Amino acid sequence: MSKWYKHSNNFDVIIVGGGLAGLTAAIHLSKLQYSVLVFEKNSYPHHKVCGEYVSREVIPYLDTLDVSFNQFSLPSINQLKISTVDGKLLQTNLPLGGIGISRYAFDNLFYEKASENNAQFKFDSVKDIIFSNNKFTVHTKDEEFSAEIVIGAYGKRDQLDKQLKRKFIDEKSGWLGVKAHYHLEDFPKNMVELHSFNGGYAGLSKTETGAVNCCYLASYKSFKKERNVEAFTKNTVAKNPCLNDFFNNSHPIFKEPMAIAQVSFSEKKSVHNHILMCGDTAGLIHPLCGNGMAMAIHSAKLAAEEIDSYFKNSAQSRADLEKSYEKRWNRLFKKRLWMGRRLQSILLNDTLSKSVMTLITKSPWLLNKMISATHGKPIV
Numbered sequence: 083m084s085k086w087y088k089h090s091n092n093f094d095v096i097i098v099g100g101g102l103a104g105l106t107a108a109i110h111l112s113k114l115q116y117s118v119l120v121f122e123k124n125s126y127p128h129h130k131v132c133g134e135y136v137s138r139e140v141i142p143y144l145d146t147l148d149v150s151f152n153q154f155s156l157p158s159i160n161q162l163k164i165s166t167v168d169g170k171l172l173q174t175n176l177p178l179g180g181i182g183i184s185r186y187a188f189d190n191l192f193y194e195k196a197s198e199n200n201a202q203f204k205f206d207s208v209k210d211i212i213f214s215n216n217k218f219t220v221h222t223k224d225e226e227f228s229a230e231i232v233i234g235a236y237g238k239r240d241q242l243d244k245q246l247k248r249k250f251i252d253e254k255s256g257w258l259g260v261k262a263h264y265h266l267e268d269f270p271k272n273m274v275e276l277h278s279f280n281g282g283y284a285g286l287s288k289t290e291t292g293a294v295n296c297c298y299l300a301s302y303k304s305f306k307k308e309r310n311v312e313a314f315t316k317n318t319v320a321k322n323p324c325l326n327d328f329f330n331n332s333h334p335i336f337k338e339p340m341a342i343a344q345v346s347f348s349e350k351k352s353v354h355n356h357i358l359m360c361g362d363t364a365g366l367i368h369p370l371c372g373n374g375m376a377m378a379i380h381s382a383k384l385a386a387e388e389i390d391s392y393f394k395n396s397a398q399s400r401a402d403l404e405k406s407y408e409k410r411w412n413r414l415f416k417k418r419l420w421m422g423r424r425l426q427s428i429l430l431n432d433t434l435s436k437s438v439m440t441l442i443t444k445s446p447w448l449l450n451k452m453i454s455a456t457h458g459k460p461i462v
């Protein structure tokens with residue numbers, strides 16, 4: 083039973099951002115009969131810059147939310163191939179593995195489930211969130227809505243971070259993400275490939291449509307020599323012989339690649355101004371770890387459980403709720419984010435990555451150790 087009854091613009095929980103974190107929290111909380119309003123500035127479905135490899139750790143939890151993938155023919159991925167800048171290759175099993183699904187289909191599937199559970203949606207951009215008298219007011223350009231709880235799930239970086247005076251927003255973020263789908267029939271369905279190039283790395287894996295997603299992350303330092311995605315892809319990314327083969331043998335499906343700037347891996351806080359931050363809004367793990375989506379879903383589960391406990395237990399204060407969420411978030415994700423940062427600095431250092439690859443070739447168990455250090459266990 084909720085403490086806060088919805089009337090007109092008043093909700094138990096407002097969720098700012100309808101990506102995987104926001105939508106997971108919406109599905110979970112609306113399943114428990116709380117009144118939920120989600121703000122999303124784009125309509126569904128839409129493509130997003132992402133590697134589109136989803137770690138299997140989320141599947142048991144998604145089953146409990148009745149999120150079913152039956153309508154899709156999903157590639158089941160259990161092999162990882164990595165290469166150095168000069169194309170030296172290494173292949174290993176992925177102990178838990180993952181599935182390949184486009185964000186176009188994945189986010190839309192979650193949106194449909196949340197709507198089916200009666201979560202409400204406003205397709206508008208949130209401009210400000212104000213906490214006063216133990217309650218939140220959420221402002222769009224023309225309207226305002228109130229709630230007892232607000233979840234911030236608006237992704238890596240937004241104008242809202244500036245408005246909320248979050249510390250990391252003033253730090254420089256020197257990364258760019260690029261993604262496009264390609265047709266390449268004989269790309270193995272069970273494979274995710276990670277290839278380094280000077281200043282970044284690219285991931286390749288199949289999605290539910292049979293298309294191969296190619297998504298790369300590049301530092302501005304290396305990108306600024308070209309300042310043009312097409313030229314950079316041709317002159318820097320495709321310098322890796324494995325990627326060169328891929329571009330030569332495949333056909334682009336998108337008219338042109340999608341690109342996002344200002345990808346930031348700065349440390350953030352999981353609670354800010356009493357807002358519970360979820361997914362990338364609380365911290366983005368380096369994409370080469372391949373489990374940012376799983377972390378987004380998992381952090382939303384934590385937030386939903388803590389909110390449910392807060393509403394059900396009148397002895398629990400807001401401070402208890404925030405402390406408990408922060409503690410669980412740190413316990414689950416802080417070390418993984420740290421490992422992701424270390425791994426990234428190794429893979430982007432040419433000499434270091436070559437020595438690590440030589441070491442891994444001699445002792446392949448080392449790679450599995452790295453994989454397990456950046457991945458979680460199945461979420462139940």
Ligand SMILES: Cc1cc2nc3c(=O)[nH]c(=O)nc-3n(C[C@H](O)[C@H](O)[C@H](O)COP(=O)(O)OP(=O)(O)OC[C@H]3O[C@@H](n4cnc5c(N)ncnc54)[C@H](O)[C@@H]3O)c2cc1C
Nearest residue numbers: 099101102103123133134135208237259361362369374375
């Ligand atoms: C290059 C790259 C490759 C990646 N590859 C992988 C991968 O292969 N596997 C993996 O697991 N993870 C990967 N990730 C990480 C993964 O994409 C993210 O961790 C995941 O998308 C986080 O989900 P989210 O819901 O927190 O954020 P998002 O998916 O970014 O959702 C945030 C939503 O909030 C909305 N929004 C923003 N501001 C506002 C506002 N003011 N008002 C209303 N709505 C707003 C946005 O429109 C968006 O829909 C990759 C990331 C990058 C950058």
